[in-house]
Amino acid sequence: MRTVPGQPSRPRGRRAGFTLLEVVAVVAILALVLGLLVPNLAITRQGDLRADARNVAGALEYARQRAVMTGKPHRVLIGLEEGWYQLEWFVTDAEEDPSAPPPPPLDLRGPISLSPPSDDVPSYRAVPGELGNVRWLGRDIAFEGVQMDEGWFDSGEFQVVFASDGSTAPAQIVLASEGVQGYVLDVSPLLDTVRILDDEQG
Numbered sequence: 001m002r003t004v005p006g007q008p009s010r011p012r013g014r015r016a017g018f019t020l021l022e023v024v025a026v027v028a029i030l031a032l033v034l035g036l037l038v039p040n041l042a043i044t045r046q047g048d049l050r051a052d053a054r055n056v057a058g059a060l061e062y063a064r065q066r067a068v069m070t071g072k073p074h075r076v077l078i079g080l081e082e083g084w085y086q087l088e089w090f091v092t093d094a095e096e097d098p099s100a101p102p103p104p105p106l107d108l109r110g111p112i113s114l115s116p117p118s119d120d121v122p123s124y125r126a127v128p129g130e131l132g133n134v135r136w137l138g139r140d141i142a143f144e145g146v147q148m149d150e151g152w153f154d155s156g157e158f159q160v161v162f163a164s165d166g167s168t169a170p171a172q173i174v175l176a177s178e179g180v181q182g183y184v185l186d187v188s189p190l191l192d193t194v195r196i197l198d199d200e201q202g
Contacts, residue, residue, distance in 0.1 A: 045177055045179065050183065051138075053185060055135070056173065057185050059076050059087055060187055063075065064162045064192060065192070066089070066127065067162040067164055067165075073163055074087065075087075075088050075124060075159045076088075077124070077157060078143060078157065078158045079157055080143045080145065080154060080157070080158055084135065086134045087132055089127050090122050091125060092120045092122045096125055141175060141176070144175065144176040146160075146172065148170070148171050160187060166190070168187060170188060172185065173187065181199060183197065
């Protein structure tokens with residue numbers, strides 16, 4: 001199209017799209033945001049894993065102390081694959097609920113059965129109150145497994161049993177979460193505390 005002298009030329013239409021400078025600026029901003037966000041997510045996940053490790057260690061320590069105080073074996077039952085744990089003790093119905101009526105007195109006039117009573121056999125039951133509830137690990141946190149003298153266990157249910165004197169078999173329980181340092185709960189046969197170690201130390 002020819003331009004007539006003295007007549008203003010029409011501006012050309014602007015092309016759709018981004019300039020190279022605009023694309024570089026957007027990429028740089030996204031890289032900066034991701035650079036700030038990703039480390040914060042890792043720090044948050046590490047803190048959540050550490051908190052869960054402390055909670056499980058606390059349940060183990062409490063099970064040992066309660067076994068000594070009550071004179072009854074206790075255990076922490078762990079669902080390795082599902083990520084749950086529960087505190088239980090080894091008692092009969094009467095021991096679990098002291099307010100229950102006592103069993104009827106023994107009748108000594110007839111033959112006496114030497115077999116144990118079938119209605120009040122001791123078994124593992126949840127400890128009373130909130131502490132006996134099933135507790136779950138946080139999101140994206142899992143029991144990687146348990147190392148015992150007998151070997152490595154990473155599936156099914158596992159129990160850490162404390163005798164009435166507080167003794168137990170040595171165990172190392174590994175908690176993990178993707179992308180962060182895991183923790184090992186070192187359960188000693190006689191110590192009251194459960195040591196929390198970095199996975200590399202365990």
